[in-house]
Amino acid sequence: MTIQQGPASADAAGDTELAERMHARLGSRHPVVAVATVTSSGERTAALGTPLTSRFEIGSITKGVTGLLYMDAVERAEVTPATTLGELLPLGECPAAGVTLASLATHTSGLPRLAPSRDVVRRSWNLMRRGTNPYGDTLDELVVGARRATVRPARYPRYSNLGFELLGHAVASAAGTDYAALLRDRIADPLGLESFAVLSGSADLTESDLMGRNSRGKIMEAWTGEAIAPAGGIRSTIGDMGDLAAALLNGSAAGMLALEPAASMSSPAVKIGAAWITLESKGRIITWHNGGTGGFCAWMGLDREAHVGVVILSATAIPVDRYGFDLLAELSEPSLPE
Template sequence: MALRALRLSVDAPDLGGLPWGVAVVAAGETSTTSHLLPDDAEVEIGSVSKGVTGLLFRDAVERGEVAPEDLLQQHLPLAGCPAGGVTLGSLAQHRSGLPRLPRIPGMAGRSWRLWRHAANPYDDTLAELLEQTRATTVGRARASYSNLGFELLGHAVAAAAGTTYAGLVRDRIAVPLGLDSWYVPATPAELSPRALAGTTRRGRAAEPWTGEGLGPAGGIRSTLGDLAAFAAALLDGSAPGVAALEPTASFAGPAVRIGDAWLTTTVRGRAITWHNGGTGGWRSFVGVDRDAGRAAVVVRATTRSVDRVGMDLLAPR
């Protein structure tokens, strides 16, 4: 696939100053442009990781390793607690009844440290995450975004495949698609020298988000080029589990529908399938217009949303 410079034609006032990168895939070519973002810099893609987990879940269903009606306790040691009785399919569509975060003492303090000191609030091991989950109640099953749900979904799929989540990403997504930069660091010590620090809205360097538990919901790192190659694989259907992009249920009224993690929204008459991401110092967006054969990727080292830029690239004003 050809790689060439992209002339950014959208109105993107949020992209000045701090490191950022944009890629557009169209007509078999990938075009990129960036500012203060080296080609080999690894960025945090945040909750775009949920989109990856959605693909891995759908791929595992197609392999016969899991089924949407499987209970979480069939794959993780959660028997005897409320979360153990939710289904993998409900987790994949954010309708399990699990809260956004575990309901445990000290969670408010983590949010405070994130806001005040740009600290990573999600550095739990898998064992710690499971212990928190056992103490968490499950509410009414309805559409409600859950980081906890996707953390558990990814680890359940990995357990069913007899590996770790990091290993699952490597073996079933990164290696087959040639995404050499992709990895899921469990600790800061696992970060490579090319990991680029993000920045808070107030200009403070943000602590990197690493954590074994976090991985499936927000822990993957990538270069801009590899994230563009991932978007191209979504577009041409070569990504494993690409059926995850098909919207099968409403998520936020009739305007937003959901597949396995991936959202589909009509923007200026275009059906855009997408996921965004945010960490303590990064924002990201990956979207595809499959009818038009066009994909867009945006990353920026800040906590200010880049969604509008991504949508404008796919559905020009």
């Protein structure tokens, strides 16, 4: 696996102008970062401090991909929005068994953020002190945790990693496969996203896989595991993320209805589809999702009307959302060069 965190400006790959633009904005806070833009002129990619072939953790942008898989399964009539978890996973008579897939996709299921765990304090402590992966559970262990989960009344969206873990595995179960295979068969292979993968453990890491750092510069263990895969487990190169953004803009990706708003979030102006968030920014309607793991931050945004997309992947756990929104706004402005 690759551990790189050196000077960015002297180690750029891909589109030089784009690399210089992002180095000027992100500077020393994000020494290992990659950027992709999609406009009517095509795709551009650049990387600072690492090759374009490096794979990053995309964190919760994975939820957006799981949203695509869910809506694709609805279109295939494998599930319906009213299908419950108990119909697809061995949850018995627990409260989570009655939760619908539609509520999971919009974070309105009432499930907690994480599955109940007897060692959550130990995992959190080890993450902070040692940088270890807190998400190494198997699917069987996830189901055990879900059986203990309390379901609260959902008056508004309540962000739930547990909910999206269960959603992805439930959709895979409906298709008679596992999540990794479903991702490959319905998203990665049709779109040619060769780097897309979810890893079951650290043994699956390759030389192209970056190791991220937290905001204090500490190297963090990779976030791998069967359970977390649908909620935050995808790794990808910047080129494949740019290709995914292009597919979402031209409508060639499976499950495109995931991008359509289905519920309001913190205010009527902020809405959510199947994971994908829609809001107005600088006079434009933006569809987006971000991601964060122990050592990575990521952001993908789409201006679907202008047919413009931006992806930023950083191997440092410092948010890049503001830079993504700013760059997307610039590219959406017709008077500015693409």
